[in-house]
Amino acid sequence: MAVPRKSNIQIIDGNQAAAIAAKLSRVQVIAAYPITPQTPLTEQLSLFVEDGELKAEYVAVESEHSAMAVCTSASLVGARTFTATSSHGLAYMHEMLHWAAGARLPIVMACVNRAIGAPWNVLNDQQDSISQRDTGWIQIYCRNNQEVMDSVIQAYRIAEQVYVPVMICYDGYILSHTEMPVDVPDQEDVDKYLLPYKPHTILDPANPKNYNLVTLANPRVGVDGKLCHGYMELRYLLQEALQDCPKTIIEAGDEFNRVFGRDYSRLFWEDRNEDAEITIVAMGSLAMEAIVAADMLREQGFNVGVLGLRVFRPFPKADVVRALRKSKLIVVFDKNISYGSEGATCSEIKSALYGTYINAAVRNFIVGLGGRDVKARELVEATKRAIASLKETVINPDYPEWICRI
Amino acid sequence: MKANAVTLTDKEWILPGNRTCPGCALSLAYRHILKALEGQCIVTVPASCATVLHGMYPITAVNVPCVNTPFASTGASATGLVAGLKALGRKGLTVLAFAGDGGTHDIGIQSLSGAAERQMDFIYVCYDNEGYMNTGNQRSGSTPLGAVSGTTPLLGKQQYQKDMTAIMEAHGVPYVATCSASYPLDLYEKVKKARTIEGTRFIHVHTPCPPGWLFPFSDTIKIGELAVETGLVILYEIEDNIFRLTSASESMASKGTPLRPLREYFLQQGRFKTITEEQIDELQEWVNTRWKQCLHRATHA
Numbered sequence: 001m002a003v004p005r006k007s008n009i010q011i012i013d014g015n016q017a018a019a020i021a022a023k024l025s026r027v028q029v030i031a032a033y034p035i036t037p038q039t040p041l042t043e044q045l046s047l048f049v050e051d052g053e054l055k056a057e058y059v060a061v062e063s064e065h066s067a068m069a070v071c072t073s074a075s076l077v078g079a080r081t082f083t084a085t086s087s088h089g090l091a092y093m094h095e096m097l098h099w100a101a102g103a104r105l106p107i108v109m110a111c112v113n114r115a116i117g118a119p120w121n122v123l124n125d126q127q128d129s130i131s132q133r134d135t136g137w138i139q140i141y142c143r144n145n146q147e148v149m150d151s152v153i154q155a156y157r158i159a160e161q162v163y164v165p166v167m168i169c170y171d172g173y174i175l176s177h178t179e180m181p182v183d184v185p186d187q188e189d190v191d192k193y194l195l196p197y198k199p200h201t202i203l204d205p206a207n208p209k210n211y212n213l214v215t216l217a218n219p220r221v222g223v224d225g226k227l228c229h230g231y232m233e234l235r236y237l238l239q240e241a242l243q244d245c246p247k248t249i250i251e252a253g254d255e256f257n258r259v260f261g262r263d264y265s266r267l268f269w270e271d272r273n274e275d276a277e278i279t280i281v282a283m284g285s286l287a288m289e290a291i292v293a294a295d296m297l298r299e300q301g302f303n304v305g306v307l308g309l310r311v312f313r314p315f316p317k318a319d320v321v322r323a324l325r326k327s328k329l330i331v332v333f334d335k336n337i338s339y340g341s342e343g344a345t346c347s348e349i350k351s352a353l354y355g356t357y358i359n360a361a362v363r364n365f366i367v368g369l370g371g372r373d374v375k376a377r378e379l380v381e382a383t384k385r386a387i388a389s390l391k392e393t394v395i396n397p398d399y400p401e402w403i404c405r406i
Numbered sequence: 407m408k409a410n411a412v413t414l415t416d417k418e419w420i421l422p423g424n425r426t427c428p429g430c431a432l433s434l435a436y437r438h439i440l441k442a443l444e445g446q447c448i449v450t451v452p453a454s455c456a457t458v459l460h461g462m463y464p465i466t467a468v469n470v471p472c473v474n475t476p477f478a479s480t481g482a483s484a485t486g487l488v489a490g491l492k493a494l495g496r497k498g499l500t501v502l503a504f505a506g507d508g509g510t511h512d513i514g515i516q517s518l519s520g521a522a523e524r525q526m527d528f529i530y531v532c533y534d535n536e537g538y539m540n541t542g543n544q545r546s547g548s549t550p551l552g553a554v555s556g557t558t559p560l561l562g563k564q565q566y567q568k569d570m571t572a573i574m575e576a577h578g579v580p581y582v583a584t585c586s587a588s589y590p591l592d593l594y595e596k597v598k599k600a601r602t603i604e605g606t607r608f609i610h611v612h613t614p615c616p617p618g619w620l621f622p623f624s625d626t627i628k629i630g631e632l633a634v635e636t637g638l639v640i641l642y643e644i645e646d647n648i649f650r651l652t653s654a655s656e657s658m659a660s661k662g663t664p665l666r667p668l669r670e671y672f673l674q675q676g677r678f679k680t681i682t683e684e685q686i687d688e689l690q691e692w693v694n695t696r697w698k699q700c701l702h703r704a705t706h707a
Binding site: 056 | 445446447448450457458460461462463464465466468469470471472473474475476478479481482483484485486487489490491492493494496499516517519520523524
């Protein structure tokens with residue numbers, strides 16, 4: 001039951017929402033390097049620190065690689081850390097992303113989704129965060145600025161319970177620079193919601209530990225005779241943490257609902273999908289566009305629902321399968337491409353469906369790369385082409401169709 | 407009072423039986439650095455020979471809290487430790503970054519430069535064995551002219567070493583010093599002094615490497631001393647812009663001891679087997695000029 005509370009609606013953009021959420025989460029160390037379209041977020045945070053609104057160390061690092069290195073080391077000594085980046089910045093961080101997850105540090109990062117060069121492009125798609133899919137981070141995508149705000153706060157509760165870093169992804173410009181109403185939580189409520197961060201290791205000369213030592217493939221006996229994990233066991237534990245974390249994510253969402261009155265108890269969103277024969281799948285703000293497209297298709301007599309992906313890593317296979325149980329056709333729109341294969345979310349959907357009783361046709365469209373405008377009308381037309389294609393074959397094509405002028 | 411072999415603390419923060427090579431100068435340097443810090447530090451170490459010294463999970467050869475960090479990130483990792491400790495209000499600990507020459511002169515220079523420009527409060531020690539020794543001796547920005555390495559296999563390196571201490575001095579940090587593992591008490595004193603200074607402190611330590619430089623394991627101290635006596639390595643410190651020669655370099659200067667010929671240094675190391683007469687002459691001239699500059703600087707401080 002949601003508790004009725006006084007709302008505090010502000011008209012803010014996604015970057016402001018993320019900055020306010022980091023402040024409300026009482027982050028202690030922020031390290032960031034400016035990159036479009038993340039820049040206003042880091043400027044806002046440095047302002048919060050300089051004007052004393054936020055008691056934290058703001059480190060204006062010289063690169064994104066260093067931003068994440070500052071976060072990993074600060075997190076290891078027990079500080080709650082935050083960073084934000086986009087595109088090339090995220091790519092430059094790649095090594096440290098592995099390091100953060102491998103060291104099991106509950107760092108939270110905002111990824112303001114932007115295309116990656118060459119050639120240069122500062123506008124939105126999701127190629128940047130999708131390219132970091134396998135680094136061991138939890139990835140959560142937002143549809144609007146309220147979700148940006150709420151997800152950053154939830155991210156700390158999740159990360160600090162499972163000791164896995166969390167990346168909150170939201171679309172550059174579409175959300176980062178677009179103002180919309182956001183209910184800003186009270187500090188008191190956030191303090192109730194987030195418990196203090198307890199580091200898994202305390203670096204202290206009184207009890208010295210050497211962290212991230214060379215670790216052999218096989219388990220090895222310590223000086224006390226105890227058998228300790230090998231590299232592979234440590235990797236398994238990270239996988240297990242991601243496999244098991246949906247219950248923590250759901251609990252964090254339920255508790256959020258209890259404190260703030262907004263429901264995040266599910267790993268994805270659905271819109272009129274319960275009895276839909278056709279399901280449109282999209283991630284991030286594209287899911288909102290998909291709802292508009294579904295409205296138009298319903299008006300034309302098609303039985304269409306929408307599944308908006310929220311948690312991409314870990315991918316909620318079983319829940320997605322349940323949600324797609326009545327679908328005859330699944331139309332997946334991706335703002336990313338795994339070159340030589342297909343969109344990343346399409347691969348996930350297909351993989352989730354394999355071996356189930358669901359034998360739906362799957363059609364994949366690549367849209368919106370490098371900020372190419374995605375119109376609801378285009379989603380409607382693509383969905384209708386997908387429906388028409390079923391008359392020829394239900395077999396899934398090898399490669400996706402691109403919605404562009406080729 | 408300056409420390410001597412008798413008054414130096416018996417307490418060890420590096421345990422015997424670690425995995426460094428016989429005759430390794432790095433472990434000698436590290437040992438005295440940790441003594442000077444009395445173990446009251448958190449150390450960050452990038453990929454390097456020190457990673458090997460640190461041991462393999464779950465056994466470590468060091469008795470201080472450590473973070474191992476990726477190659478390029480040492481300066482940033484030290485920054486993170488400093489920022490984290492400050493944010494938590496934990497006081498009394500020195501953050502020590504301990505990186506090799508590859509991790510300092512080459513891949514780590516960006517994060518070190520950024521941290522020094524921000525005047526982050528840590529001691530950065532570069533132990534310089536003049537090459538990528540942990541990966542089997544490839545050339546680095548600190549490999550000397552004429553030295554054969556895995557990636558300068560026939561001709562020897564054709565470029566001069568990068569003067570990292572001068573680069574760090576140019577950052578306007580409050581303290582820089584050069585040291586040699588062959589003069590551990592000089593190193594000990596400098597770290598002890600650095601410990602009391604706030605801001606980014608940079609200490610360069612010359613650490614001869616028997617398997618990489620191709621000299622007998624028993625000659626580490628001798629080779630390090632020879633480097634100082636030939637003027638190839640000059641021991642000094644710059645505190646608040648005041649330049650001062652120290653230890654053997656200071657006594658050579660005050661006694662007017664002439665530099666020993668560089669040729670003696672080269673002859674004792676297999677890595678210089680292909681060095682040419684022209685290169686030796688060129689280097690000798692370079693060393694003479696540099697020594698004169700330092701003498702001038704020391705007397706005009």
